Structures are given as C-alpha cells and as structure tokens.
Amino acid sequence: MRLLSFPPALREAVELQRQRLQSKRLYYSGSEDTDQLLPNEKEPPANLPQHRLLNHQSKRTGIILFIVGLLLMILAASYPAKRISSTAEIHIPGARYCPGQPTAEDHYLQIILPTQLNTTESCKTLLTGAVLNYPSPWVVNWQEKHDEQGNVVDPTLAKLESIFNLLKNKSPKHENDTAVVLANPYVWFQLRPEVLLSRYWDLQHAEAQSLKKTYDGTTLRMGSIKPKVLITAQNACQSMRSEGSGCIAFQAPDKSPRYISHFLVIGKFSDLRIIYRHAVARARAALAANEAIDEHSIFAHLYSQQESHRKSLPKRGAVDQELDHDHETYRKDFGLYPDFSGSLSYTESANSLSDEATWVHHDPLKGASKNSLAKDISRSPPPFWTIYGSNSKWGSRAWTSVPFLMNKSANKIPVLIQRAADADPSFASVWYEKLWFHPHGRELLDHYAFTSYVPSAILKDKWKGDKEMRFWPPFFAKPGFETDDNTFHKWANKQGEGICGKDVADSEQIFLDGRGEWLDPRP
Template sequence: MSTTSRWKDRIYESIGLKEWKYDPLNQGDDPDRQDHQQQPRNDASPVTPWLRSKVWKVGAAVFVVFLFLVLVFRPSSTEISNLIFNPEIRSSYFYLVLPAATGSPEFCKTLFSASVLGYPTARIVNWKKTFDNSDLPHGGHDLAKVQGIHDFLKQLGSSTDNDLILIADGYDTWFQLRPSVLIDRYYAINDRVNKRLYRELGSKAGISQRVIFSAQKRCSSDNLDDLECDAIPESGLPDDVYGPRTDKNGDGFGTNRQRYLNAGTIMGHIGDVRKIFEAAVEIAKENQFKTDTEIFARIFGKQEYQRELIRLRHRDLSQKSWFSRLNPRGDITSPHPKRERPAMGPPPDYGIGLDYYGEISQPAEYDEGDVAWVAHNSSQKIGKMAQRTGIPTDVPEEVQRSTPPFWTPDYTGFVQAPAEQDWSQVPLFTNLWTGVTPVAVRQSPAEGSKTNPVVSQTWNQSWFFPYLRQMLVAHSKAPRMPHAVVQGIDGRTEEWWGPNDGRGGVFIETGSLPGEWQFWHGVCGAEDVAKEALADGRGPWRNPRWMLDHNNDVAADQLKDWYTQLYAVEDGTTVWGEKPPE
C-alpha cells in the first residue's frame, strides 16, 4: 500500500468513516455496461467508543470557534436568521397582464415595447371579445377588464400570492424602461409611504401600502362629495408643483396635482391584487359603474375614509386640534348634508396607494403641457425645457444600473443597434414639471376619443423605434433568463422570472392555464401594424424560425434560407431575421 493510501485510511479511521468508503471509479470500465457492479469492501472496521469520542471533540471545537466568531462580529438576529434559513438569492415569478380584444396597431405598440425591454411573456385577457355597448366608454371594454382579470387571478390560486403582477392597459401603454427599474420603484414608493403610515396610524393598525395604481388629475366621479373624490388624501406632489395656479381648476385640470385613482396601471403581489378584484366584482354588481377606474376609485375612497378614522383615534386631543387647522381636507368624518358616508362596519384595508409622481406610469390625460421626449445627457438643455427650476436632470440611479437600452440577447452580431449608448443618450419621455421619467407612458384620451398628440404622434421618437424589428428578432430567440434582478426590501438579491416564458408570442387567456399560445405574427402580423408600429417599409411582422424541422428535406431548405439570409445581411439588403429579397 502506498504512503498516500495509508494516509487516507488513517484520516477515514480517525473520524469513523472507513466503512463508508467507495472504490474510485475504474476509468477503464465502460460506464454503459449493464454488468458492471460495485464490489463490497471487506476491510471495514467497526466504530469504537474511542472514535465516537474523537468525533464529539471535533464537533465541540467547531462549535466553540463558531460561537467565538459570532461574539466578535456580533451580526444582527435578522442577519443570522437570513444566513441560516434563507437562501442567498430568492427567485419568484413576475406576470404581465394586458387586457385587449384585437391586434390593433396600438395594442402591438404596447406588446412590442414591452418585448424589446425584456418584460415577461404577456398574458392577454378578453381577446376576441366584442364590446359594443353604446352607453359605455369604449363599448364596455374598460368595465369588462374587471371580470376578465378577476377570473385570471382566481385561476392562478394561492400558491402565487407572493408573485408580482403588472396589469397595464393593452391599448395605450408604451414601455420605455426595464423591468428592474419598475420593481425597484415599486419597492421604493411603498417604503416611503409605509414609513409615513407608521407615523400617522401607529404600529397597532397593521396597515401598509402594497398595491400601486396610477394617479390622475381629475376625479372619476362628477359628484365631488363622493368618497372617491372627498375622502382620499392630498396628492403626494408639492403643493406648488405647477406654480401659483396649482390645484386651480380654471384651466381644464392642467395644473391640478395627480391625486385621484386611475386604473390604467396596477402593480402588486398577486394575493393582494386578487382581493381587490374580488371586491371590485362584488361592488360592480351593486352599482351602476361605467369604467373600471370608477369601481377601484370607490374601493380606494372607502379605504381612505376608514384610515382617517384610525388617524383620529391615534392622535391625542392636542394633536387633533393642531391637525385640523393644517389639514386642507378638514375633518371628513364629521356630519355633512351632502357627503357620502360608508355603511356601518369598517371595510377591509386593501393596501392601495397611488403613483403620484408617475414613476411607474405617467397618464397623459390632462397632461398635454407636462411632458416631452428628451435625452438626459445635457442638463442645460433640460433646464431650458423644464417648466420649473430645480427639477432633477440626471438619469436616476435605478435607471443607470439597469441593463443598457440597446442590449439584446443576440448571439449573431447582426443587430445593428448602438450598443455602446447608455440611458443618458437616448430620448426618454419625461415630466417637465417634476423631472420624473416614468417606466411606462399612457396616452389616455383627454376628451372623448381624442389622444394626447405629444404621445400619439411621437411613437417614432421612442429610443427603440429605429431598431425595433431587429431587436424583436433578437428577443424572439432569446434563452430563458430572469427579467429582473434587484435588491429586495430585506437586502437579499431577488430574481424575477416569467412563469411560462415563450419566445416571440403571447398567451391568450382561455379559462385554463397557461392559455393558448399565439406567435406575434398571429396577433400583430397585419398590414396596418407594419405601417404604423414597425413603419420601416419592410412589410408585416413574421416570426423567424430558429429550430430545424424534424423532416430532413424541410430542414435542408431551412439551412439554405438561413445562408441566403446571412449573405443578404452582410450585403446590407436585409436585416437579421427578415426574409431576404427574391
């Protein structure tokens, strides 16, 4: 026996493991042979009490060293529990839901903008349904979103309660920033509000903000005494954000602060969002609402009325007197001949809050003079365009650290986009009063079917527009990867994955998960989409085929087409993923 073998045996014997040894794999044996069997060893030795004693001594020594390190470095109890019970990286699912009935150019702008930025494969709700009720806005499409999304959330079940969901209007949403920015801002907005709620309501109330809706400048109800108009808190924006005319209604709401709920964008954990939609379905049965915004605004109004009661109970008499003098709303709980009051019994708190600054989405309703497409590499230029002094002009930190704009999961090298550019060098839709660049832009109708021209007529100013088709090709063949990697509220790294990620398509909600798969060319392959959304003169969108067919003859034709395409790309007569000219 060699010296090395004897040394190994002594180590095994010292810790009582010799009887558990295995022979090293014989590299000369064929691993695929079925008659190769492991031969038992005959040199096992029993574990004696003396050996057990040595094992206990070694274990005790390791424990003493561990205890010494804990006392020296004194980590917090949270750090210790995270180290022991929680993995270093937490992985969860992130859903994107788009209510839409047809593959119109506006829907395809929403879908394509989300796709080039790396959002999860979209789930489409209410597809191919008809909405022709002349008494309701958009034929009843807005109202039908409540039931359709409710049914989808119910299908997902309680196992998805901690997953994130973003619900965005399928016809008027343009994405411009990465999913990681969205999730970072979701956490930051909630953190700011929850610190305030803790101060105002106390720890015993157990109330927190967990679901964020868009905010708009006008109440959804024409009766300003309704809860959704009267009981809600003041806007989180500065009270002079629009100068001396802030909150003066004389100019068509343009200088009103964003204060009222808008249901165009909703984000939160699925368990919380599901409860809100369950309540919305019940409220819709009892009242005559025309839109989803009206329903959710009523729920928000009831929640805020109840929170005001808790605030009053939380303050002592001196605080109540001082607060009533400073509170512009006055005491909304006092008797009033016209103001609505909720029925007896407090409603549950749904954790609803509003995106007052438009960090997640910026509705363009009544905001015609607020916004513009600007690059942030010139503070002087932004300063000249700004509507007020002192607005931030630099690209926010969470945007800077996100994946650069023109990065794609392409491995061919044929996406001819300026990959070296960073976020300061591309035009971003920016609020000129606040300096905020939203994750998504919403071109809500300002009056009837009228849309904000700054939004509806400037699709070609979006940073990805000149390279849209090439970037879509790259993403249609991307490997599966996290859509966002962020730092969670507890400091741990979080990976957010799509639950059923396909490439180059969407899942149509059918009543059973994950839904019916449709390629992009099945929903956005029309000629009008090519002219308005792609607008590159290269015809309708067609998904590229990247896998060889199982039929050898078909596969041979595919290879021939690919080589033809490769030569055409090198000649500059086509772009990668597009059929070359005949």
C-alpha cells in the same frame, strides 16, 4: 483566456451561457404549464432540465454565438452593478443566477393586459415590452361578454370580472407573484423592468414609513394596515363621471389635487385578487342601483372607503379585536396606496397641460449634465444590450444617447407612457415615433425571440438584507401573448401570419422601417 480570471458575476454568466449552448434541443415553440411555480432554491429555473429551456442553436451556431456572447459579456462588464439610490441593485439580465445561491429568491413577473385582441395598438405595446425584456403578457379579452340570460354585460363590469377571474383561477403557488395590470390599452413601456420594480419597492417602502408615522404599531397590526396594492394618481380625472365619487380629488404630499386611476395597478396576486373581488362587487351594486360606472370611479370609491375606515381607527391605545377579522370578502383595508410621484406612469389626456410633458436627451456631449439622468436608469442594462450581441453601429449606445418622455411637472422620466381615450390622436403617432428604439425595433425583436429562458429582471433588495430577487417570465414562448384560456398566440410565423402579422396589424405603424411584417427568424 482563463475563465477563473474573470470577475465573479461575469464568470457565472459565461458558465451559464456555455451550459445553455451545450443543449442539442431545438427551440420549443409551444406553451408550458404556468401553474408550476419555480421552486425556490431547491430547483431554480437555471437548473431545470435542458429540454424545458428555449434553445434554438445547432452545435455550430452555438459555438459562434458563444464567442459573440462572450465578447458582449466582456463589454457588459464595463457596466458594473452598483447600488442605486434607494432599494435595489440592478444587474445585467442573465449575469447572475447560480443554482443553490442561498440569498436568492425566484419569482414570476406577470404582466396583465386587458385589451381587445389583434390590434396595431396592442402590438405596439408588445413591441415596447419585448425590446426591454419584459415577459410576454397575459391578454384578458373582456369584449362583448354576456350573462347567463344572454344579455350583454356592462363593459366596465365585464372588464373587472375578467381580470378577477384570471387572478382567481391561478394556482395558489402564484400567490406571491408580482403582477402588473395595465388596464389602459394605449400604453408603451419606456424603461426596463428592473427600473419598474425598484421604483415600485421605493414607493412601497416610503408608504410603509408614512403609515408608521400616522399609526402606532398595534393599530397597524390589528387593522392589517400595510401597503399592498399600488394604483396610479394623476393630475387629471380619467373618470367619465363628472360628479360624485367619479372625480374625488385626493391631496398629494405637495398639496396638489390628484385623481385615482385604474390605468396601472401593481401588487401580489393574492392582494390583487382581493381588491378586484371588491371592485366587481362595487360595480354590481352600482349597476343594480342604476348608477353609471367606470373603472376609475370604482377604484376611487374603494380608495375613499379605505381612507374613511382608517380615519375611524384610534391612533393610539387599544384597538377593538373586531379589526383582526381579515377574511378577504369583508376586508375594509385593501392596502391601496397611490403613486403621487409620477415615477411609474404618465398619462396624456385632453385635460393635460400643453407643456406638462416633453422629450429630452441626457447626452453630456450635447450639453446635458452628467448627473441629470436618474441613476436607476443609467445603471440598468444599456438600451440595446442583448445576451446574443448587438449591431456594432448602435449596440453600445448608453441611455444618455436616447430620447425619453419626461413629466415636467413631476420632473420624472416615467416607466410607462399612457394615452387616455380623449387625448389628441396625433400623440399616437408623433410620440410613438420618438420612442428610443426606433428604427431598430425589428432587430431587437429578433434578439428577444432568440433569447433563452432567462430572468426578466435581477435586483437586490436592501430592505430584505440584500437578497437577490430574480423575476422570471411566467411562460417560455415569445414573442406574443397568453390568453386567459392558457393559449399562447405568436406574434407571427415564418410566413408573417400571427396576432401581429399581415392582415391583422399595420407593421409599418409598428416598426417604422418600411420592411413589412415581422417574420420569425428562428429555425
């Protein structure tokens, strides 16, 4: 079989796989310096020295895996990349990232998870991300922080400060990295990173068009008004405060009331640093005034402040030069914009309606419409697709064969499923058991551990001239997480000892397969 007879995307993937398998290096289990941004086009990640790529195969094993991978790639070719309905063309991971491609950009995708370390819930979050090829996250431990006098810092302030410090201390080379802050410890991934990013771009573009209809070009430019940081807006207020700015209702496009939540924040590092600088300042000021605070009321206040500032701007005519002052300490417009669509996240809480969310299948064989599943989901890599092959019994299944949680009120399948602290505890087990990958999470985690250093997502952004955007993990090691002191914590070793191993997390609650803790399968 001649390689040149393959379609271009498949040919590139096979050639890259062949190059990978020539390496004689063993899997690198440590952590790399995450402050060295992948140089754009001059030395893309695919062209880095072989010793920096994760590679676990011996020569003999490599030949076997090459054959299996080749067959799988031929199968993957039956899922051709097609234009989705909005901003992005989604590709099979690893299928296209050639050195020197002139229309491509390399970026890091950073996941930030402020949560308590070593809990079963945290490991559930890690597993749901790993099976979908999300990068290993940064975990920010904000528990029990003390000030210089030894006093316990307010937990909300400590959480915001910890996130801000992570953003502040990163190298300037990471300024344009896309970061996803998952401030809720009870969160599961449901859809692939390609879908998250494409929907994020959709919402950003829609907000930009809305701003152009509201303000003239001079006001937008001089006021630095543009969509920069996405935050969630939910049907129920998550703030612990029942008065004041804690539960301000903002009007969605359909005229329904929505409430700002800190559970999900997405933006570039540079823009997130600014908003968290102001969030910390607001929290400190409120505490100094003996006001009760929580993270949701802080972000509701900042969004309200921004909207009031925008309303004070002239819609037409000359704009005062004072608006051009753009120092991040004095910024009045943060570029905050809420996700009113419900396409990125759904949060179950005590205030949620009993029929607000439901589990659905989109299998045409069971009576579902062929077009009922969103195109960005159906065109993303199949659920059990991996670069090293899959179990023949379930590996070829399509997204139409697996269940999803759907937000009925928004008629959307969200990327993330979240549970508020006041939600019915039964959701923690009942809903988790229904996630699409069970009972195959263990095998998918094996594949994730074996996979070389490849992009987490590859998309084409039509708003940027169809430029290919490749989003890479910020560090090489997996599965596990990196803490803000640049220490990588493994899920588990060969003896089952690790941050999600025995005596730390309940493996049965995580995998639901009765096989005990996960053991690292790598040599």
